[in-house]
Amino acid sequence: MKFLIIRFSSIGDIVLTTPVIRCLKKQSPGAEVHFLIKSSFRSVLANNPYIDKLHCMEESLDAIIRDLHGERFDYIIDLHHNLRSLKVKRALEMPARSFEKLNIQKWIYTSFKWNLMPNVHVVDRYMKAVEPFGVTNDGAGLDYFISEEDRIRPGDLPASHQAGYIGIVIGAALNTKKYPMHKLKELCAALDHPVILLGGLEDASEGERIASVDTVKVYNACGKFSLSESADLVRGAKLVVSNDTGLMHIAAAFKKPLISLWGNTVPEFGMSPYYGERFLSQAAQLPYDIMEVRPLRCRPCSKIGYDHCPRGHFKCMELIETRVLLDRIYQRIRR
Numbered sequence: 001m002k003f004l005i006i007r008f009s010s011i012g013d014i015v016l017t018t019p020v021i022r023c024l025k026k027q028s029p030g031a032e033v034h035f036l037i038k039s040s041f042r043s044v045l046a047n048n049p050y051i052d053k054l055h056c057m058e059e060s061l062d063a064i065i066r067d068l069h070g071e072r073f074d075y076i077i078d079l080h081h082n083l084r085s086l087k088v089k090r091a092l093e094m095p096a097r098s099f100e101k102l103n104i105q106k107w108i109y110t111s112f113k114w115n116l117m118p119n120v121h122v123v124d125r126y127m128k129a130v131e132p133f134g135v136t137n138d139g140a141g142l143d144y145f146i147s148e149e150d151r152i153r154p155g156d157l158p159a160s161h162q163a164g165y166i167g168i169v170i171g172a173a174l175n176t177k178k179y180p181m182h183k184l185k186e187l188c189a190a191l192d193h194p195v196i197l198l199g200g201l202e203d204a205s206e207g208e209r210i211a212s213v214d215t216v217k218v219y220n221a222c223g224k225f226s227l228s229e230s231a232d233l234v235r236g237a238k239l240v241v242s243n244d245t246g247l248m249h250i251a252a253a254f255k256k257p258l259i260s261l262w263g264n265t266v267p268e269f270g271m272s273p274y275y276g277e278r279f280l281s282q283a284a285q286l287p288y289d290i291m292e293v294r295p296l297r298c299r300p301c302s303k304i305g306y307d308h309c310p311r312g313h314f315k316c317m318e319l320i321e322t323r324v325l326l327d328r329i330y331q332r333i334r335r
Contacts, residue, residue: 001133002032002072006088007079008057009037010173011227011246014044015253016274017079018143020126020135024077025050027135034071036064036088043227047145065091077129097129106269106303113297115268122270141276142253150228152236158219161194166329167237170207170222171199172245174305176264179243179317181206186322187241189213191329196221196237198230198247239332241325248273255279255287257332259325262292263317264309266300285335289328293319 003024007017014037025033032052035045039056046054057064061084069092078085078098089096102125105116127137154162168188172178188195188210195218197207204223211220221233234240234247235254242248242258244265251258252273260273273288280286293299299316301309309316 001028001030001074002034003028003075003077004034004036004055004068004071004073004092004094005077005079006036006085008084009041009080011041011044012249012271014041015142015144015246015249016123016271017126018045018048018253019123019137019141019276020077020079020130021045021048021050022140022143023127023135023138024130024133026138028130028133034073036068044144047147047228048143049145050143061087068092075133079126079129097132099125099129102270103303109266109268110300110302113300117268117270119268120270121272121274123274125270137277139276139278139281141255141279142249142274144231144250144253146228146232146235150226150232152225152229152232156225156229157196158216160216161196161219163194164238165194165196165219165236166191166333167196167198167234167240167242167251169198169234169240169242169245169247169251170210171203171247172243172305175307176302176305176309176314176316177243177245178263179261179320180314181210183317183320183322184210185213187325188218190322190326191217193217193238193333195219196233198222198233200227239329241329244271252288257335258288259328259332260288260290261317261320261325262290263314264299264301264305265303266292269300269303289332291320291325291328292316 034053035051036055039058042056073094076094076096081098081101108114197220199222201223207220207222211218231250234251239257240251243261293316
């Protein structure tokens with residue numbers, strides 16, 4: 001049976017589809033698994049051994065639809081569930097399964113602060129789409145595969161960081177999901193461990209300003225490494241501190257100790273760190289901490305985020321105390 005899974009973006013959302021890919025490939029006899037993704041996110045799945053073929057969409061959706069017509073799929077698994085994926089499904093005229101986005105519940109939560117969200121992680125909502133094929137969640141968590149050429153060598157890092165470091169993810173898609181720079185500077189100045197700042201090229205300038213508190217102890221890796229190389233830096237960290245962003249989910253895929261910081265979004269949207277039931281059942285304690293400000297009447301203000309706090313105070317992040325975060329880091333490291 002030949003399947004096409006659709007998830008165009010973004011990094012974290014794609015990583016969260018990996019249990020579906022693995023379980024479908026391993027549990028459905030003879031399954032041929034294809035995946036449709038935006039070309040800019042190709043590296044997230046480029047090395048996934050459970051995917052038989054990766055289809056990358058450039059600017060034109062029509063062009064990729066023409067290519068897909070020749071594949072003769074049996075089923076489409078739509079894990080994006082938007083107008084673009086609907087266009088693909090209508091064009092291919094194949095039986096399709098999708099997942100519940102729960103947009104109405106999210107709108108009610110952000111607009112009226114009434115939490116009607118089910119206590120179900122988005123991974124398990126994704127898995128519902130493949131249940132009719134006899135596929136169940138194997139509990140092994142997320143996957144992220146790194147090629148040998150993307151592995152970090154000792155010489156790629158300063159000598160001061162080659163014996164171990166804390167990874168701090170400073171980036172996020174929108175500013176209301178980012179821990180403030182002045183607090184990150186306080187945190188890095190107070191830590192007595194080597195630190196690597198993680199993010200994309202768009203975070204490089206901010207990373208330089210944070211690293212200026214101690215250019216020996218704090219190494220700004222933002223923009224200096226590819227996504228998969230940054231993922232390998234996450235894999236090599238003793239501990240990861242992250243906003244609600246893609247590298248947070250990659251840290252969970254590698255089963256790293258993790259402290260996740262939540263601003264305008266909330267874990268109840270179903271996007272909390274996901275380690276898999278098999279790992280959690282064997283762990284002596286929960287491998288991650290969630291730090292957020294509760295209660296706060298204006299939170300959550302959006303299911304995605306904003307460039308600036310709509311109310312101007314940004315309490316959801318500003319009230320996460322650096323001192324408390326520092327204590328959590330030391331507690332995790334001692335464990």
